[in-house]
Amino acid sequence: MRRRKFKGMLKYFDIIGDIAIIDIKEEYKSLNRRIVEEILSTNKHVKVVLEKASPISGRYRIFKVKWLGGEKRFITIYREHGCIFKVDFRKVFFTPRLSGERLRIAEKVKTGEVIINMFSGIGTYSIIIAKKSNPKIIYSIDLNPAAYELMKENIRINRVENIVIPILGDAKEIVNERLQSIADRVLMPLPALALKYLPYALKALRNGVGIIHVYDFVKVEKGEKPESKMKKLYLGRLETLNSKSKILLVKKVGEVGPRKYRMALDIKVEG
């Protein structure tokens, strides 16, 4: 079975650190063992093969994983843009597919900025920004205790303790209680909550002015443009929130289903 051939048998295939995560198409499930052996022998740096055994779900946005072969573990070390991340696939969300986005945002950050990352996961965006740019401080929030613990470890490993402040909790409550009117930039890398939590991102901006980075899913009809739909959705919401805002950028950052896209939107809030 050649590499290209086994790839055609998979619905999903990612290599993260030394772990391959796969989802085998129903009709090839019986070839499970051969596929795993092929992955291990053709990718010498892969030591573990896991199965993505459910869709992403729940507040922590995780999918179930099943061990299929190689060393029996679920934890790996992943490197991105010169940073090191420890990931535990049983407990936290992680995707390497937003790597380009993490760098894009990091390159926008100006010296001395105060940043809030409302949905940090294991700290990827926050740590890459801290390493690549020169912000004053990044408040890095996540609700999942396991993601928070890994984020703390990743902050230590990457030696950004003076810049990235890990916070465990619901971003809405944390902003209300202690992060109002302090940020130059707010990150919202959680499509499921972006629209709902937009009022809290606005509250977090210093004097109600700054940049918000939103990610959301948009499903379009034939002939409809996802960029226009995303823009309209958020400009409408911002208007109801009495916010004077401009869209700086809107673009697709992935296709997650038939005519369904993950979109990135940069908003400049002017008051």
Ligand SMILES: C[S@@+](CC[C@H](N)C(=O)[O-])C[C@H]1O[C@@H](n2cnc3c(N)ncnc32)[C@H](O)[C@@H]1O
């Ligand atoms: C899609 S993941 C973000 C991943 C991360 N930005 C990355 O690139 O690896 C969303 C994260 O938001 C967290 N989360 C969900 N609801 C939350 C809330 N209300 N407040 C803070 N974090 C929340 C989840 O636990 C999850 O880790």
